[in-house]
Amino acid sequence: MLKHHSVRNRLFKVTTLVLTCSLVLLTGCGSKTYKAGKQLDIGVLPNLPLYSDCGMAQEYAVVGKNEEVNAANYSGFYAAMLLDNTTREPVIAHNAHKKIYPASMTKIMTGLLVIESIEKGEISLDDMVTLNRKVTFDDWDAMASDLVGGCRINVKNLLYGLMITSYNDCGVILAELIAGSESAFCDMMNEKAQEIGATNTHFENCHGLHSDDHYTTAYDLYLILDEFSKHDLAYMIDSLSTYDFTYTDADGNEQVVTIEPTNEYLTGEVNLPDGYSIGSWKTGTTEEALNCLIMELKNDSTGHEYVAIIAGADGKEALYSGMTEMINTAK
Known part of the structure; x- marks a missing residue:
């Protein structure tokens, strides 16, 4: 077991608000891993709006448009x-x-909106979700849990599965739980990006599987991570070296899968x-x-x-x- 990691030395105070929730959602396919291909050329959109550094320097580090430092x-x-x-x-x-x-770095924004919904009392970590079928992806290699139709799982395990081992189906389930559809949730993601100054970002999905119109920048990801890490629950999740991902299968049997972070440090x-x-x-x-x-x-x-x-x-x-x-x- 690795030692506990955190940047800030503080107590985690996560309030779990119990709500009654009976929803039927989609979910994922068997667990697989991504493969990396040859390096591809990604151009810069000529009309991509740049962030305004007015008022940002006091709160954030600021990097100029074409600034290269020790590069x-x-x-x-x-x-x-x-x-x-x-x-x-x-x-x-x-x-x-x-x-x-951004690939699965997208999930920082997904996790942020989920945590905000929990803190607002719109959903609870203990809320149970019943699945009617599995979410599938065009990318057969997409990382997903073994959840299938008839499984029952709570929000906590969906969130932890999303952030720790990067289960894409958990993202879709949470998006539908919060917004009613993944597309509506993406609207929320894009609104949040604009709100925090990540104006060079556009989200097409909640998980990061490739879409040409799903993009960000390194600096925007810095802004998004900064917003995410203001929440104690984010630190709690990211400090774990293992987690017992737990759900009830279609036959009513408890299943426990020990998952590990995708971060090799x-x-x-x-x-x-x-x-x-x-x-x-x-x-x-x-x-x-x-x-x-x-x-x-x-x-x-x-x-x-x-x-x-x-x-x-x-x-x-x-x-x-x-x-x-x-x-x-x-x-």
């Missing part, structure tokens, strides 16, 4: 960025405002540099996005907090070696 070692990625959230300064910036495909497959701890995070992998990771970090000796992101790494080895090099740059 020489990261030119092989679609984008790379390390921001010091303590000094509000960029340490590394490469293609910070270039259009990228948390599973111990990759060693996190000494003296750092991890806060909120999300990985993402599709053929078009390649391998991606965004994380909050804290230098335990200096107290400085950072957000690090790499998008478009051609393989996990390249992703984690680049991220480790980036972390070692932090002070």
